[in-house]
Amino acid sequence: MSKPIIQIGNEQREMTDAEFAQWQADVAANNQESTRESAVS
Amino acid sequence: MGANAQTAVPTFTTGQVLTADQMNQSARTGVPVFADTTARDAAFGGSGEKTLAEGQLCYLEDSNIVQYYDGAAWATVGPTSASGLVRLTGGAFTAVTSFSLPNSTFTATYRNYRIHIDLTAVTADADFTMRLRASGTDDSTANYRSLLQGLNTTGATGTVVNINSSGATSWNAGEQDAAVIRYALEFDVMSPQIAAPTRCLGQYMYRDKANGDDIIRTGALHFTATTQFDSLSFISSIANSITGYYNVYGYLNS
Numbered sequence: 682m683s684k685p686i687i688q689i690g691n692e693q694r695e696m697t698d699a700e701f702a703q704w705q706a707d708v709a710a711n712n713q714e715s716t717r718e719s720a721v722s
Numbered sequence: 723m724g725a726n727a728q729t730a731v732p733t734f735t736t737g738q739v740l741t742a743d744q745m746n747q748s749a750r751t752g753v754p755v756f757a758d759t760t761a762r763d764a765a766f767g768g769s770g771e772k773t774l775a776e777g778q779l780c781y782l783e784d785s786n787i788v789q790y791y792d793g794a795a796w797a798t799v800g801p802t803s804a805s806g807l808v809r810l811t812g813g814a815f816t817a818v819t820s821f822s823l824p825n826s827t828f829t830a831t832y833r834n835y836r837i838h839i840d841l842t843a844v845t846a847d848a849d850f851t852m853r854l855r856a857s858g859t860d861d862s863t864a865n866y867r868s869l870l871q872g873l874n875t876t877g878a879t880g881t882v883v884n885i886n887s888s889g890a891t892s893w894n895a896g897e898q899d900a901a902v903i904r905y906a907l908e909f910d911v912m913s914p915q916i917a918a919p920t921r922c923l924g925q926y927m928y929r930d931k932a933n934g935d936d937i938i939r940t941g942a943l944h945f946t947a948t949t950q951f952d953s954l955s956f957i958s959s960i961a962n963s964i965t966g967y968y969n970v971y972g973y974l975n976s
Binding site for chain 2: 685686687688689690691693696700703704707708
């Protein structure tokens with residue numbers, strides 16, 4: 682199974698194993714918008 | 723009318739015998755090239771040389787500029803030095819999970835930078851983050867702080883959607899609904915290449931993925947350690963999801 686594509690400058694390539702593991706961990710931890718948004722009033 | 727003023731731009735015919743005046747006019751209407759201002763000044767007014775007059779142009783090799791003589795002094799055509807804001811890199815990205823500025827985008831040449839990101843398509847509702855980068859690797863240490871004040875387009879009083887996070891492993895860069903693309907970001911990045919905390923001031927807007935509202939957030943991003951960075955990554959939570967454009971500019975120090 683191919684890994685997600687990233688772009689560095691003008692070059693595209695698949696994530697390395699380490700990059701893929703980091704990205705998966707970020708998504709799994711939901712270390713993104715939903716957990717950081719303060720109370721919506 | 724000055725000595726360089728023309729009343730016509732002639733076209734000569736085959737076999738026509740040109741007069742000295744016609745040849746002089748032809749020779750004089752081009753832009754002479756000089757090594758420097760000393761050579762330029764020595765080229766006019768001497769024996770067998772043209773008398774300097776208003777409208778004369780020249781090109782100087784040592785400074786790569788075009789000048790004109792206004793009747794009293796030489797003046798430079800266009801800016802006399804590079805603009806204060808210099809485009810360093812940019813381009814398009816298509817259907818990627820993240821994009822990173824080229825290595826060594828941030829250098830000792832500039833202290834501060836401006837970044838523009840403009841998304842034109844997102845394949846699924848996505849969250850975005852940014853990380854600073856050094857020598858080809860994103861920094862995922864828990865030194866990122868995001869302080870952003872948001873305003874929602876709906877709600878009678880303008881619903882706020884603020885961000886106040888510290889000790890995070892990335893900066894908050896908002897989100898985007900896949901159906902209605904609004905995402906745009908501009909940030910000034912302060913001293914990423916200096917051994918000091920990196921700070922960003924700016925804003926981004928997007929279409930909220932849950933409620934379909936347009937949101938603008940403005941504020942600051944702060945990396946609290948003193949790591950020196952040469953690049954930055956913009957990361958989507960959805961694989962191969964983002965398409966758009968980016969540009970990075972450097973602020974000249976002087």
